[in-house]
Amino acid sequence: MKAISPKDLNNLQLQTLLQTAIAPRPIALASTVDKNGMVNLSPFSFFNLFSSNPPIVIFSPARRVRDNTTKHTLQNVLEVPEVVIGIVNYKIVQQISLASTEYEKGVNEFVKSGLTMKDADLIQPKLIEECPVNLECRVMEVKHLGTEGGAGNLVICEIIKIHVREEYLNTEGNLDQKKLDLVARLGGNWYSRNNEDNLFEVPKPLVTKGIGFDLLPDKIKYSKVFTGNDLGMLANTEELPVGIFSSDEKIHSEAQKFLLQNKIEEAWKILAS
Secondary structure, eight states: OOOGGGGGGGGHHHHHHHHHHHHOOEEEEEEEHHHHEOOEEEEEEEEEEEEEETEEEEEOOOOTTOOOOOOOOHEEEEHHOOEEEEEEEEHHHHHHHHHHHOOOOOHHHHHHHHHOOOSSSSSSSEETTTEEEHHHHEEEEEEEOOTTTTTOEEEEEEEEEEEEGGGGGGTTTSBHHHHOOEEOSSSSTTTEEEEEETTOOOOSSSSOOOOOOGGGGGHHTTTTSSSHHHHHHHHHHOOOOOOOOOOOOHHHHHHHHHHTTHHHHHHHHHHOO
């Protein structure tokens, strides 16, 4: 494994490496205003949810690596500590990219990107009508992480109101992960799309305790057929089934077919027969 010290890379090399490795990252489309009420809209992929009680999200308009300048979004939240964060999906991803253009101060990125401004209920910045979800936020703190190009500025936000477009709800009134069709940022010019074709579920061992890799029978643990994912699924069972386990690769391959369908119980029945 190649070992790299961050100090051995220049700012651009380090940024490229980290943004490619730490991905996918959700995108915050940040709507802000300055002290004169001038509107700004810009996307940020240094963004995530950090608490639900209180509801806290953080995004980071980092200092530009190129010339160490700061973004209008950062300047605005320091003047008016409020922000609307729009969640980005595939339907508007090209418009979001256009909003990232470094227009001069005073240029309205809503207009440039063709997105629609809508009044928020509790704060000054505008909602983004096309976003599936909008978060009205008050800025609690801006934490500066450095003074050189690439240094982040953590904008710590408390969500005070949530707006959800109804077409993205399921019959129970909850957000439907498949309908959302969210996009995320990768390295370079790459994005990923989270639609129905590439979504999958992983059962979480929250209530029960899986037996773990260490208790898997050696004939299964050291199989040439099973992948780490396969063994992880088998090790997530609460009790090891009673039976005689085989090292036959044909049997393992049959069990693997069930694992690919998330049918763990059926896979164990074959393996323990």
